[in-house]
Amino acid sequence: MSTARLAFAPLSYTGWGSLDKLVPEVTRFHAARILIVTDPILEQIGLTDRVKHPLVEAGLAVDVYTGVVPEPPLEVGEALVAYTREHRFDLIIGLGGGSALDLTKLAAVLAVQEGSVSDYLAMTATRTLSRKGLPKILIPTTAGTGSEITNISVLTLPTTKDVIAHDFLLADVAIVDPQLTLSMPPRVTAATGIDALTHAIEAYVSLLASPTTDGLALQAVRMISQSLPRAVRNGSDKEARTAMSHASYMAGIAFFNAGVAAVHALAYPLGGQFHLSHGDSNAVLLPYVMGYIRKSCTKRLADLLNALGGNSAYVSEEDASIRCIEAIKRLVAEVGIPTTLQQFGIPESALDALTDDGVLQKRLLARSPMPLAREDIRAIYQAAFDGVIAEAP
Structure with a gap:
């Protein structure tokens, strides 16, 4: 090891x-x-x-x-x-x-x-x-x-x-x-909560993951999947707010040590060019990045399906990983965040410029379980624009 x-x-x-x-x-x-x-x-x-x-x-x-x-x-x-x-x-x-x-x-x-x-x-x-x-x-x-x-x-x-x-x-x-x-409005609660979810998921599939970060990441995903919708619906829910604070903290430790990767790498240009919040940028990209790299981390995604409230026990690892991507996209939609770049008003003509800046984030991309070339990054942005999960060829 x-x-x-x-x-x-x-x-x-x-x-x-x-x-x-x-x-x-x-x-x-x-x-x-x-x-x-x-x-x-x-x-x-x-x-x-x-x-x-x-x-x-x-x-x-x-x-x-x-x-x-x-x-x-x-x-x-x-x-x-x-x-x-x-x-x-x-x-x-x-x-x-x-x-x-x-x-x-x-x-x-x-x-x-x-x-x-x-x-x-x-x-x-x-x-x-x-x-x-x-x-x-x-x-x-x-x-x-x-x-x-x-x-x-x-x-x-x-x-x-x-x-x-x-x-x-x-x-x-x-x-x-x-x-x-408690003072966070629902929209900010949702965006920051999915940001924490992204930290945990990317830490779990990172090339730098360890048993310590794995435990923190999986527990953070469990708590977020259970508590974030509640916190968005009722900002005064003390139990949900407490769970989200602890989950965010654990996800922070996990990603600080294991690192984040392609979701964050591609999110940075969205913030720079279109001033999307960091949480929204991560949220709109998370299912499409994970869907694209799915075949490089099917076992890890099957684990994440269980943490998200699903059950991988009676399906193949392949099917469980697909269901994990679907569960991520559902959770983003459930808390009210747009699930395509189009819904954020980003034109298709911007995808090449986004790609140009995304490839520069080598520090982050190096942790991805699947190496991503320029054409891969462009394909992920296209998938996020179209709203259709696309897998790497």
């Missing part, structure tokens, strides 16, 4: 009410000047105050930065890093979805480096990170991205996305409190 490299954030708190651990953890770092990175909507609905007020009452100086936008472009990252360097904070707290958490990781690490953010992007890097940076505490308010547990920060470029990836970006503390997800 090959050796598996496993990495984890140093400390996590999970469960209802775990936000109560924030002040003791901040105090442990002897930080006096705190920056909270969040988005304007969370400030408007009062979630930011739930983090800020206990810190202020503890005698700490707290600034709030609300310049976070969905799928943040490079210039948003550059602006936050400049702000962080100028104000000399002791600790940074990220509060929000994946965009806020990714930007927090970026700012905390690059605050103590030289050069610009673009100098460290994976596809064009001219510098390497040399210092760990400021302490960072990550608090997700969605159940899907897994950003609180990974070492990656994603930024949007003019036509695609790129990342900075390094263990320096790992959270010092992650606080996963399902209570903070």
Whole structure:
């Protein structure tokens, strides 16, 4: 058996009410000047105050930065890093979805480096990170991205996305409190939930999968398939929200260690060129990518069918893998996400440009159980446009 490299954030708190651990953890770092990175909507609905007020009452100086936008472009990252360097904070707290958490990781690490953010992007890097940076505490308010547990920060470029990836970006503390997800509207609940499902499924079929990541991925799929439709239908369902937060966290650990592959590689151009959210981009591609590569991982897909609530016991492995793809597509539709590129308003004329950018994501494509050439990627985009599952020839 090959050796598996496993990495984890140093400390996590999970469960209802775990936000109560924030002040003791901040105090442990002897930080006096705190920056909270969040988005304007969370400030408007009062979630930011739930983090800020206990810190202020503890005698700490707290600034709030609300310049976070969905799928943040490079210039948003550059602006936050400049702000962080100028104000000399002791600790940074990220509060929000994946965009806020990714930007927090970026700012905390690059605050103590030289050069610009673009100098460290994976596809064009001219510098390497040399210092760990400021302490960072990550608090997700969605159940899907897994950003609180990974070492990656994603930024949007003019036509695609790129990342900075390094263990320096790992959270010092992650606080996963399902209570903070109650404010998520159904559409965001659905998109982030399918994002978590994608993380788990891609981790399970990844070439870098291990027994540890397999267990986490399968349990995440079980919990998501049972709880996501409930959370979408009733955002106040405490049990469903709790299950989704735990599942997202587990899927995050699984994909951080095993990696994601072609779904994410092809999703990045959708976000870059058409500004689809990351969750929607993954959701619309997930059944078509898995359908195309099905023959390279039939046994794993049969396992996933069982985790999705199906039963592979009385059918062939081949049939079970086909039923798995069908179950994935049904779940995406059940939670209200469009299941074709056409339904997102993406024209067929864009498929070649999407393919051009998709082939550049070599870091992600390398983990796919089936090698994908340019013609394969083009065929997957075509399948997602037509809404018909197509298998590799």
